[in-house]
Amino acid sequence: xxxxxxxxxxxxxxxxxxxxxxxxxxxxxxxxxxxxxxxxxxxxxxxxxxxxxxxxxxxxxxxxxxxxxxxxxxxxxxxxxxxxxxxxxxxxxxxxxxxxxxxxxxxxxxxxxxxxxxxxxxxxxxxxxxxxxxxxxxxxxx
Amino acid sequence: xxxxxxxxxxxxxxxxxxxxxxxxxxxxxxxxxxxxxxxxxxxxxxxxxxxxxxxxxxxxxxxxxxxxxxxxxxxxxxxxxxxxxxxxxxxxxxxxxxxxxxxxxxxxxxxxxxxxxxx
Ligand code: HEM
Numbered sequence: 001x002x003x004x005x006x007x008x009x010x011x012x013x014x015x016x017x018x019x020x021x022x023x024x025x026x027x028x029x030x031x032x033x034x035x036x037x038x039x040x041x042x043x044x045x046x047x048x049x050x051x052x053x054x055x056x057x058x059x060x061x062x063x064x065x066x067x068x069x070x071x072x073x074x075x076x077x078x079x080x081x082x083x084x085x086x087x088x089x090x091x092x093x094x095x096x097x098x099x100x101x102x103x104x105x106x107x108x109x110x111x112x113x114x115x116x117x118x119x120x121x122x123x124x125x126x127x128x129x130x131x132x133x134x135x136x137x138x139x140x141x142x
Numbered sequence: 143x144x145x146x147x148x149x150x151x152x153x154x155x156x157x158x159x160x161x162x163x164x165x166x167x168x169x170x171x172x173x174x175x176x177x178x179x180x181x182x183x184x185x186x187x188x189x190x191x192x193x194x195x196x197x198x199x200x201x202x203x204x205x206x207x208x209x210x211x212x213x214x215x216x217x218x219x220x221x222x223x224x225x226x227x228x229x230x231x232x233x234x235x236x237x238x239x240x241x242x243x244x245x246x247x248x249x250x251x252x253x254x255x256x257x258x259x260x261x
Contacts (some may be wrong), residue, residue: 003152003170005219005222006183006221007221007222007223008222008223011222028174028218028219028222031212031215032216033214035212035215038208038212042208043204043231046201046253047206047252047253049251049258051193051198051201052198052256053240054189056177056185056189057181057185059174059177059185060177063177076171083160083163083164084164086161086164087160090157090160094249105188111168115171115172118171118175119175121178122171122175122178126177128177133158139210
């Protein structure tokens, strides 16, 4: 494992280019925001309620709220950038064969972009109504 | 690598939890995106599958990973941006473990009965 730069100066001296330095700073800044975003998300959806009660209706009701859409957009964007960049670094440290490393990173980016787009569509491309059991029963005819 | 054995454990755990969290995040965004298919789509069936107890234990581990990674992330930020951080890295790591436990125990007390109490 490559040793992590220990402070801003070291990161600056060590980084091959400005992009690596920017990512180094980004990991720390996004981390600060994620503490708040992730803890709030886990508290609301996992601790305040029993997760076993989560179903379509619960999610659709939440996603119908603009405040949830905005909050989740920040959470999705920052967590994906932070997590995928972290994974890119881990792959760089552990896969030594340059050709293999390149293709694994290509697959990572392609899969990540796909998942990110699905996430953004889920948040913004649909208007959810509180379709409860009544409507589900009506449409499926029992 | 930080000096001393604790630093290496801290680093290793940070890396493992980080990787586990992104992989979980991807699966999670994918399964939530199934709500796009509407109330009659595959979403509910998928969730019922994940409501089985082994996955719920898995979710408790995800929460533990988040808490450790977040607190140790703050520790890394202090190491990198303060002059005194490195000097206290070991004390801060034990603090991270302590606070993770202090947050983790009430969470377990809340969630484990939901999983095993038939709730
Ligand atoms: C909750 C608040 C969080 C904080 C404070 C935080 C902080 C950090 C920091 C400081 C690093 C080190 C970056 C570097 O070495 O340059 C890091 C790495 C990483 N984080 Fe986070 N993070 C948080 C949440 C997350 C989440 C939600 C994920 C998953 C999506 C994640 C995934 C990763 C990964 C994969 C790495 C790379 C591990 C490594 O290089 O050893 N983190 N995090």
